[in-house]
Amino acid sequence: MILHATIRMTIRIAATLALAAILAAPWHDAASAQNAPVPGNAAAKAGAGGGAGTNGAEPDLAYGAFQRGYFLTAFALATRRVEEKSDVNAMTLLGELYAGGFGVAQDDARAAEWYRLAAARGDREAMFALAMFRLRGRDGPRDREASAKWLASAAKLGHPLAAYDLALLYIEGQLFPQDFTRAAELLGVAAQAGSPEAQYALGTLYKEGRGVAKDMSEAVRLWALAALADNTDAEVEYAIALYNGDGVARNEQAAASLFRKAALRGSAIAQDRLARILADGRGAPKNPVEAAKWHLISKARGETDLPLDDFVNSLDAATRAAGEKAAKPWLDALKRPPS
Numbered sequence: 001m002i003l004h005a006t007i008r009m010t011i012r013i014a015a016t017l018a019l020a021a022i023l024a025a026p027w028h029d030a031a032s033a034q035n036a037p038v039p040g041n042a043a044a045k046a047g048a049g050g051g052a053g054t055n056g057a058e059p060d061l062a063y064g065a066f067q068r069g070y071f072l073t074a075f076a077l078a079t080r081r082v083e084e085k086s087d088v089n090a091m092t093l094l095g096e097l098y099a100g101g102f103g104v105a106q107d108d109a110r111a112a113e114w115y116r117l118a119a120a121r122g123d124r125e126a127m128f129a130l131a132m133f134r135l136r137g138r139d140g141p142r143d144r145e146a147s148a149k150w151l152a153s154a155a156k157l158g159h160p161l162a163a164y165d166l167a168l169l170y171i172e173g174q175l176f177p178q179d180f181t182r183a184a185e186l187l188g189v190a191a192q193a194g195s196p197e198a199q200y201a202l203g204t205l206y207k208e209g210r211g212v213a214k215d216m217s218e219a220v221r222l223w224a225l226a227a228l229a230d231n232t233d234a235e236v237e238y239a240i241a242l243y244n245g246d247g248v249a250r251n252e253q254a255a256a257s258l259f260r261k262a263a264l265r266g267s268a269i270a271q272d273r274l275a276r277i278l279a280d281g282r283g284a285p286k287n288p289v290e291a292a293k294w295h296l297i298s299k300a301r302g303e304t305d306l307p308l309d310d311f312v313n314s315l316d317a318a319t320r321a322a323g324e325k326a327a328k329p330w331l332d333a334l335k336r337p338p339s
Contacts, residue, residue, distance in 0.1 A: 062090055071103025091118035092126045099129070099138075112139040119153070127154035128162045148175045155186060160193035167201070180211030191222060196229035203237065216247030227258065235262040236270050243273075243283065252283030260284075263294060271298035272305050279311050288315055292323025297330045 190198030203222035226234030262270035
């Protein structure tokens, strides 16, 4: 039987927050082209009001210009909206323009100033941007405590990314007392907003009964949603549940397909499970060459599987050599230093 993977979310917290901080990083220097494509920045997108208004609301021409890459126009329109209407969304957009160096010289101090003005007026996108700034040291020294306070403010107003990051801090239990119940509440906010990372993490809490009542069916439902959004960890957990019929009807073929998808994306756990499937012929036809290939790859990435060691050692020399040849490109790639 394929066993459940052990999930240690806390070891991913530093990497997750570092990745989230990239959202606040500049994509271009001050010389970026006026008509350059606009990256999908969540803070600017939501903070600027999302373009044309609905229900008769005035369209946000500044954000519309930003979306199309007309950064100087966006800057001029946003400045006018601030001067004439003290528009909070325009303040956040000006912060984004300075933060990214879009149409103006990149200037973290001015970006932070605009973000603070908008945050003081209750803009959750500006609060999240400030949290990311403090985390990366773009608004003074790196300060996780200040970042956490801004995350808490943004999360209180329903910001999904802030809720997710704050939940991880409650799981970590360093800046705040460890509180899985609070973490589950925050992950629920982000999961409801469609965050696959939050769906995966909340599913793990339901699986383990931490902060919520243990409910494998709910865990599987959340993993399935995250897997649809190509979250590799969720694909692995969902595949394990499908293979074992745990919280969902058993479907070994669907599980094998998910394991293969995650294996191709580099999941060592999925590579190991796929090797077992191909060795046993449960969920996919037996294929000893492919089984040997995936076992060698997963083993090189740290997975230990003594039964598969025995399986590969029992193969005839030609089959084993074919598996080694198929694994070689992957193994060579693992040996190369990261660029």
